[in-house]
Amino acid sequence: MEIRSRKGTYEVLRALFDLVPPKAIVIRERKETEINSSEILKDGIVLVKPGSKVPVDGIVIGGES
Numbered sequence: 723m724e725i726r727s728r729k730g731t732y733e734v735l736r737a738l739f740d741l742v743p744p745k746a747i748v749i750r751e752r753k754e755t756e757i758n759s760s761e762i763l764k765d766g767i768v769l770v771k772p773g774s775k776v777p778v779d780g781i782v783i784g785g786e787s
Contacts, residue, residue, distance in 0.1 A: 746777040 746759045749767040759777040762768060767783070770776050 741775070743775045743777050747771070 742759055744759060745756050746762055747754050747756050747769040748762060749755075749769060754769060762778050768776075768778060768780065770785075772787070
Protein backbone atom coordinates (compact mmCIF):
# COMPACT_ATOMS: atom_id res chain seq x y z
CA MET A 723 0.00 0.00 0.00
CA GLU A 724 2.84 2.40 0.85
CA ILE A 725 4.52 1.76 -2.50
CA ARG A 726 1.30 2.60 -4.36
CA SER A 727 0.95 5.78 -2.34
CA ARG A 728 4.50 6.85 -3.14
CA LYS A 729 4.00 6.10 -6.84
CA GLY A 730 0.82 8.20 -6.88
CA THR A 731 2.59 11.09 -5.16
CA TYR A 732 5.47 10.89 -7.62
CA GLU A 733 3.09 10.94 -10.59
CA VAL A 734 1.26 14.01 -9.26
CA LEU A 735 4.52 15.88 -8.63
CA ARG A 736 5.81 14.92 -12.09
CA ALA A 737 2.62 16.32 -13.66
CA LEU A 738 3.07 19.60 -11.76
CA PHE A 739 6.70 19.92 -12.85
CA ASP A 740 5.67 19.28 -16.46
CA LEU A 741 3.42 22.37 -16.31
CA VAL A 742 6.41 24.66 -15.73
CA PRO A 743 7.94 25.85 -19.01
CA PRO A 744 11.67 25.09 -19.33
CA LYS A 745 12.57 28.68 -20.35
CA ALA A 746 11.46 32.12 -19.18
CA ILE A 747 12.07 35.68 -20.34
CA VAL A 748 13.27 38.02 -17.60
CA ILE A 749 14.12 41.71 -17.58
CA ARG A 750 17.69 42.29 -16.42
CA GLU A 751 19.61 45.52 -16.91
CA ARG A 752 16.69 46.83 -19.01
CA LYS A 753 17.07 43.96 -21.50
CA GLU A 754 14.96 40.89 -22.20
CA THR A 755 16.99 37.75 -21.45
CA GLU A 756 15.88 34.14 -21.93
CA ILE A 757 16.97 31.87 -19.07
CA ASN A 758 16.06 28.49 -17.60
CA SER A 759 12.98 28.74 -15.39
CA SER A 760 15.02 27.30 -12.53
CA GLU A 761 17.32 30.38 -12.65
CA ILE A 762 14.59 32.93 -11.91
CA LEU A 763 15.57 35.01 -8.88
CA LYS A 764 13.34 36.23 -6.08
CA ASP A 765 12.03 39.75 -6.83
CA GLY A 766 12.99 39.34 -10.50
CA ILE A 767 10.81 40.63 -13.32
CA VAL A 768 9.43 37.94 -15.64
CA LEU A 769 7.93 38.88 -19.00
CA VAL A 770 4.93 36.73 -19.92
CA LYS A 771 3.87 37.07 -23.54
CA PRO A 772 0.35 36.24 -24.79
CA GLY A 773 -0.22 32.50 -25.03
CA SER A 774 2.87 31.55 -22.99
CA LYS A 775 2.83 29.71 -19.67
CA VAL A 776 3.62 31.53 -16.44
CA PRO A 777 6.82 29.98 -15.02
CA VAL A 778 6.50 31.12 -11.37
CA ASP A 779 4.06 32.57 -8.85
CA GLY A 780 4.28 36.30 -8.43
CA ILE A 781 2.68 39.72 -8.46
CA VAL A 782 1.51 41.39 -11.66
CA ILE A 783 3.19 44.80 -11.90
CA GLY A 784 1.78 45.84 -15.25
CA GLY A 785 0.05 44.81 -18.42
CA GLU A 786 -3.29 43.59 -19.61
CA SER A 787 -4.83 40.62 -21.32
